Amino acid sequence: MTTATITSYLSEHRERHLEELIDLLSVPSVSALPAHNADTLRAAEWMSESLRKLGMENVALHPTKGHPIVYGDWLHAGEDKPTVLIYGHYDVQPVDPLHLWDTPPFEPAIREERIYARGASDDKGQTFMHIKALEAVLATTGTLPFNFKFCIEGEEEVGSPNLPAFIEQNKEMLAADVVVVSDTSMIEEDKPTICYGLRGMCGFQLDVKGPKRDLHSGLYGGAVANPIHAVVELLASFHDGDGVVTVDGFYDKVVPLTSEEKAAFEAIGFDEAVVKEEVGVQEFYGEKGYSFYERTWVRPTLEINGVYGGFQGDGIKTVLPSEAHAKITCRLVPDQDPDEILALLQEHVTMHKPAGVEVTVSLFDKGAPFVTPFNHPAIQAASRAFEKVWEVPTTFTRGGGSLPIVSTLDEVLQAPIVLMGFGLPSDNVHAPNENFKLKNFDKGLLTLCAYWEELAAALDVE
Amino acid sequence: MTTATITSYLSEHRERHLEELIDLLSVPSVSALPAHNADTLRAAEWMSESLRKLGMENVALHPTKGHPIVYGDWLHAGEDKPTVLIYGHYDVQPVDPLHLWDTPPFEPAIREERIYARGASDDKGQTFMHIKALEAVLATTGTLPFNFKFCIEGEEEVGSPNLPAFIEQNKEMLAADVVVVSDTSMIEEDKPTICYGLRGMCGFQLDVKGPKRDLHSGLYGGAVANPIHAVVELLASFHDGDGVVTVDGFYDKVVPLTSEEKAAFEAIGFDEAVVKEEVGVQEFYGEKGYSFYERTWVRPTLEINGVYGGFQGDGIKTVLPSEAHAKITCRLVPDQDPDEILALLQEHVTMHKPAGVEVTVSLFDKGAPFVTPFNHPAIQAASRAFEKVWEVPTTFTRGGGSLPIVSTLDEVLQAPIVLMGFGLPSDNVHAPNENFKLKNFDKGLLTLCAYWEELAAALDVE
CATH class of the missing domain: 3.40.630.10 (Zn peptidases)
Incomplete structure (x- = not known):
């Protein structure tokens, strides 16, 4: 032909x-x-x-x-x-x-x-x-x-x-x-x-349970563990201040980019100002030493997609809630294995579980x-x-x-x-x-x- | 008479x-x-x-x-x-x-x-x-x-x-x-x-703003600061692992109990098992060296009453949300001044503001x-x-x-x-x-x- x-x-x-x-x-x-x-x-x-x-x-x-x-x-x-x-x-x-x-x-x-x-x-x-x-x-x-x-x-x-x-x-x-x-x-x-x-994906939900009912924060605050305190402590433990995931072993199997791939990504060009305007941020954020494309395409992430607990209405309610929750997904890159990563995450949760509360981990669907x-x-x-x-x-x-x-x-x-x-x-x-x-x-x-x-x-x- | x-x-x-x-x-x-x-x-x-x-x-x-x-x-x-x-x-x-x-x-x-x-x-x-x-x-x-x-x-x-x-x-x-x-x-x-x-009270709401709209966490996660990450980092910074408030100067004006007061509280008696059963917890929590009554009556607290951001429905949604929020109240004891404490809290927020997001503090009503x-x-x-x-x-x-x-x-x-x-x-x-x-x-x-x-x-x- x-x-x-x-x-x-x-x-x-x-x-x-x-x-x-x-x-x-x-x-x-x-x-x-x-x-x-x-x-x-x-x-x-x-x-x-x-x-x-x-x-x-x-x-x-x-x-x-x-x-x-x-x-x-x-x-x-x-x-x-x-x-x-x-x-x-x-x-x-x-x-x-x-x-x-x-x-x-x-x-x-x-x-x-x-x-x-x-x-x-x-x-x-x-x-x-x-x-x-x-x-x-x-x-x-x-x-x-x-x-x-x-x-x-x-x-x-x-x-x-x-x-x-x-x-x-x-x-x-x-x-x-x-x-x-x-x-x-x-x-x-x-x-x-x-x-x-x-990128692949794996994710889970964290359910933190404290007292059996919502308590008055004036009457019990300071003496009963607050599930919100526990959930934010646990969630904050997943990253360091530079956005690097601190879960032990998380990056162990990540395959680095070849120089050809690096060159190919650099050839694309990236108009930082346009993307900043589009998403509405003053500055980008993330692991040092990686470009925007590298951060979003070839580096794994742990992203908290939702957090909720206690009072969400207007004004104030002095409650020490019974529960708090979070939803988390990781994006995975070769050669990370979703099951291995989920095991590392569960280990991290066990290691960092704050005192005085119960924490349940429920896994979501995953993909390599x-x-x-x-x-x-x-x-x-x-x-x-x-x-x-x-x-x-x-x-x-x-x-x-x-x-x-x-x-x-x-x-x-x-x-x-x-x-x-x-x-x-x-x-x-x-x-x-x-x-x-x-x-x-x-x-x-x-x-x-x-x-x-x-x-x-x-x-x-x- | x-x-x-x-x-x-x-x-x-x-x-x-x-x-x-x-x-x-x-x-x-x-x-x-x-x-x-x-x-x-x-x-x-x-x-x-x-x-x-x-x-x-x-x-x-x-x-x-x-x-x-x-x-x-x-x-x-x-x-x-x-x-x-x-x-x-x-x-x-x-x-x-x-x-x-x-x-x-x-x-x-x-x-x-x-x-x-x-x-x-x-x-x-x-x-x-x-x-x-x-x-x-x-x-x-x-x-x-x-x-x-x-x-x-x-x-x-x-x-x-x-x-x-x-x-x-x-x-x-x-x-x-x-x-x-x-x-x-x-x-x-x-x-x-x-x-x-x-106890007196002062409180505030934290509003954390990131990108101008909700983003796909797969496409932007790792490169754009996630307001939930920021809020949990900020919230976690308010306490150490033992429930002690880490805001600089928070305890400076707290008047310690006299020995007469301590004796009076000890005379009351406290049935730990009954209260644990009533609130449904296995263990109490809080500042070391203080009794339940001391923790709830004469020690100041910082309690997170609500946290919310991103997805809260069933299952999973891979969102990097535009906003995250928290509601916080402090219980104050003599001689803490609500206005002074609010100033310390605002300073703490300014000092600990995570990169890549905007944080607004709105004060609630207060009482001495x-x-x-x-x-x-x-x-x-x-x-x-x-x-x-x-x-x-x-x-x-x-x-x-x-x-x-x-x-x-x-x-x-x-x-x-x-x-x-x-x-x-x-x-x-x-x-x-x-x-x-x-x-x-x-x-x-x-x-x-x-x-x-x-x-x-x-x-x-x-």
């Missing part, structure tokens, strides 16, 4: 592709709302039908306790060839507040070179692009360089409650050498971006950190594909947040994960007037086609 | 006295409820009428923005004689939940030697006793050993909002050498008790601590009066709470305050089935009469 052939195929079929996309975006597949269950199913069927037309085999809607998972594969590259798994989702966020939409969320409208509809960017539009890119490669070359598998779920917007079990139970069927996910955004317009790692090595051929091939189409250097990032499903894919399938996102910060995902820029749709299709070519070269596939 | 004459007078007139008391307790003078404004006024008029009948002069209802203050005096002891001011209140607490009352709260009922009605103990019953004791002294001796003034307010149960200004504006009219208040309880049955000091010296003749005379009637040693206590109005009387009138309370812990004040034990009514009347005699001797009044 040549770039020229692909370009002309995509150009010729652009109108039809957009018509198909409009059709897909017209289905109100809001997974959170039971009233839309039939619509959500319809989107699943639309996806499976589209896969069938593409020439995928074993196409099926795999039932779950919630919305079904669409699977399909094309395994004709041969057993000796690598396999690529493409993950996406056909469900969308709710649309409230509806009155803020300029055009109805499920009546896709093109204006100013953007297509407006719920799901245009997140993630129906981007999942659709994968199907159309493979259509173009098949149409122009008659074959595909790898075996391909699609796994398109319908519950991403409600936290993917059923996907982990599905992956675990079907790991043979889903086995792959590379996993590609297009459900993220570029850092800014015309800056193609590869996010090659995300994930990183595909920066220099992995699958990452570097993606970078070259972006640069070929966009004609600028690819930006490499890692993410401060967590995508539990990516951790699961990573853990169960043990394959490198490539996050090739074509969205933009201006796409309004999860908000009114979600849209997808047509330039990103067009160039994204070209990038995906280029990726398969670059990846084939990198993996030495004839 | 002789004890025998007084005893026989009170005995002869007991039936009438109880009828009058029942009449007074029938008036539903609930100061908190506007629907009872006419009733509350009726109670004020009842009191003023009763004072007139007693022979008090200058009896008047002094209007306030709320309920009027009843004043009356008898100044015929002569200018060279001491003046006693009796403070009481004619208003009562609301009665909810009404269904828990065995007999209606404003239909006084005598059963098992107790009179049941809202206000029986707090404080109509006890205020009434002062009027009847003076009636008995006047009737049996034809005169009174001191000049007497009554100040009976109608807003004690709603925090006495108008009394401080009234006292300030009428300090000549209210000037006295001794102030007597009967609005407290004995520590237990048959243990006459004098509470000779109360009060103590009438243990060895003051007015206190010791009260003790002898109690012992004469009850035939057991008087228990001396101080209170951990604060009664702002007592502080005001103390500050403005500069007279010793004697808290002679005849209530019992079983009186159910502020609760359903409030009652007053008739034994305490009878012995209390005798005690008051004995007090004027003992006080006259102590103050060397012919």
Whole structure:
């Protein structure tokens, strides 16, 4: 295949592709709302039908306790060839507040070179692009360089409650050498971006119990331990004055950045004034010797997300409360293990438990950190594909947040994960007037086609 | 006057006295409820009428923005004689939940030697006793050993909002050498008790402001100061691990207990197991080397009454909140000055303000601590009066709470305050089935009469 052939195929079929996309975006597949269950199913069927037309085999809607998972594969590259798994989702966020939409969320409208509809960017539009890119490669070359598998779920917007079990139970069927996910955004317009790692998470709630009922602070204060005093003492023990986590062993397994990664992050540039204005702070804060990106992407954190106890109304109430509480989450980086970190945290709580109160620790769900090595051929091939189409250097990032499903894919399938996102910060995902820029749709299709070519070269596939 | 004459007078007139008391307790003078404004006024008029009948002069209802203050005096002891001011209140607490009352709260009922009605103990019953004791002294001796003034307010149960200004504006009219208040309880049955000091109070709210909006803790955690981290660090800085307040200069003006006071508190006895069971704790807590009574009565405290920030719902929300808050009150003891302590606290906050956040301190209302010296003749005379009637040693206590109005009387009138309370812990004040034990009514009347005699001797009044 040549770039020229692909370009002309995509150009010729652009109108039809957009018509198909409009059709897909017209289905109100809001997974959170039971009233839309039939619509959500319809989107699943639309996806499976589209896969069938593409020439995928074993196409099926795999039932779950919630919305079904669409699977399909094309395994004709041969057993000796690598396999690529493409993950996406056909469900969308709710649309409230509806009155803020300029055009109805499920009546896709093109204006100013953007297509407006719920799901245009997140993630129906981007999942659709994968199907159309493979259509173009098949149409122009008659074959595909790898075996391909699609796994398109319908519950991403409600936290993917059923996907982990599905992956675990079907790991043979889903086995792959590379996993590609297009459900993220570029850092800014015309800056193609590869996010090659995300932080993991673990968290817990602290419940501190003192006297059996609220007491009058004048009558008992000074003689009965106050659960608020205990909780603030315990919480304050988690950090030193510079924001460094003081839990024993917390940083032991943290993998330092390579010099290539450091250089890649420095190349991004960071407009401190803009970010300060955006979040409304005078100064940043955190571990000395680390940049903003390092602090939020590659350093682990312990963040107190909530604290509460005693009186919260206006004015004063002289109470010594019976209870106080806190909610805490840690962001984890390779090679921290959530279970190991939770054990360290529990040990810390035991060691620092103030006298006179009982402290209970309740664990929340957890997720491992994930990183595909920066220099992995699958990452570097993606970078070259972006640069070929966009004609600028690819930006490499890692993410401060967590995508539990990516951790699961990573853990169960043990394959490198490539996050090739074509969205933009201006796409309004999860908000009114979600849209997808047509330039990103067009160039994204070209990038995906280029990726398969670059990846084939990198993996030495004839 | 002789004890025998007084005893026989009170005995002869007991039936009438109880009828009058029942009449007074029938008036539903609930100061908190506007629907009872006419009733509350009726109670004020009842009191003023009763004072007139007693022979008090200058009896008047002094209007306030709320309920009027009843004043009356008898100044015929002569200018060279001491003046006693009796403070009481004619208003009562609301009665909810009404269904828990065995007999209606404003239909006084005598059963098992107790009179049941809202206000029986707090404080109509006890205020009434002062009027009847003076009636008995006047009737049996034809005169009174001191000049007497009554100040009976109608807003004690709603925090006495108008009394401080009234006292300030009428300090000549209210000037006295001794102030007597009967609005407290004995520590237990048959243990006459004098509470000779109360703690003062000052308090403030801490508002910690970080980013201008709530942030995603995965995207910004570790690089933007978290207001919860700041508030817990600041709050934890107020105490050391043993519950000692670490604010510089906090204890500088604390007057240590005398050995007589220490002995008096030790004489009370303290059933640790009972109090632990009552509040539901395994162990007490606080400054080393101090007893429970010392910790709660004569040591100052800094108590965090509330803390809140971020997420408080079920489960987890990965938020780095924009704000966090705390409410703090200190209990103060002689000779701590609320304004000085507030200045020290503000200095502490300034010194310990964590980086990256703004901290605002808002002050609450304050009240000075009060103590009438243990060895003051007015206190010791009260003790002898109690012992004469009850035939057991008087228990001396101080209170951990604060009664702002007592502080005001103390500050403005500069007279010793004697808290002679005849209530019992079983009186159910502020609760359903409030009652007053008739034994305490009878012995209390005798005690008051004995007090004027003992006080006259102590103050060397012919």
